[in-house]
Amino acid sequence: MRGLLLSEINDKKILEKIVGKQLYNRKGENIGIIWKIYISKKDKHPLKVVIKTHGNQKITTSPERIRIEKGKIYLLDQTHEAARAIIDRLSEIVAELRNLRDTLLLLDEKYISSEITPEEYQSKRGNIERKRLQLRIEATTLLETLNHLIEQDNFLDKEEETKIYEIIDALTLTFPTIHLKELEKIFTNKTQATQIET
Structure with missing residues (x-):
């Protein structure tokens, strides 16, 4: 199953539920959490995502790089x-x-x-x-x-x-x-x- 890219979601409530969820790389290793999602006021699409790593480093990335698949959230390389x-x-x-x-x-x-x-x-x-x-x-x-x-x-x-x-x-x-x-x-x-x- 291809799963769903975060950029394909335009429901604010669903996006809010994703904040705080664990984030994994493609090898299945936990790399941190979804710290914040910036959402467009007009169409409710995510604009950018802030990731908080285990070292408390905050990284901003594109919603196109976040995939939800089989109950887990992955960061695409x-x-x-x-x-x-x-x-x-x-x-x-x-x-x-x-x-x-x-x-x-x-x-x-x-x-x-x-x-x-x-x-x-x-x-x-x-x-x-x-x-x-x-x-x-x-x-x-x-x-x-x-x-x-x-x-x-x-x-x-x-x-x-x-x-x-x-x-x-x-x-x-x-x-x-x-x-x-x-x-x-x-x-x-x-x-x-x-x-x-x-």
Whole structure:
């Protein structure tokens, strides 16, 4: 289960109940408590969070770095934040590729029905194919970067892992020249390791 980010909560009463709760890192180690949560008066969303460590040090952080999961509150590290940003970008790439695929189909229909000239068709199709290729290269690079981050610190939960495979499947469908096995192998070893640990 992905849990809930503190930034997703806009209920003042719930946020007030979180103040004083124990805070853990991703290894499950207690690192302090939620000391204070600053809340927007307009929409009741948390603006920033103050953490009090066991050494009485007060640290201000973003609500995006606080996750509530299975009854515990966790502080996400920068590696996890970077990975989440990559996953979000990959989702955007999938959406862009789907739009380009639809645009390409419409372009083909126009060409078949003689609504556009061969020169215009070739020009527009070439632009679309170049954009698709750029997105493919970006997606492959991001997947490799994500794999590197995961190898450094095994932090993916089951929902995030599932989302990555859904992205890989979607990339294959929206850009057939990306072979599923070619992308999937990036995560095969890590997934097997995770299954052994659990």
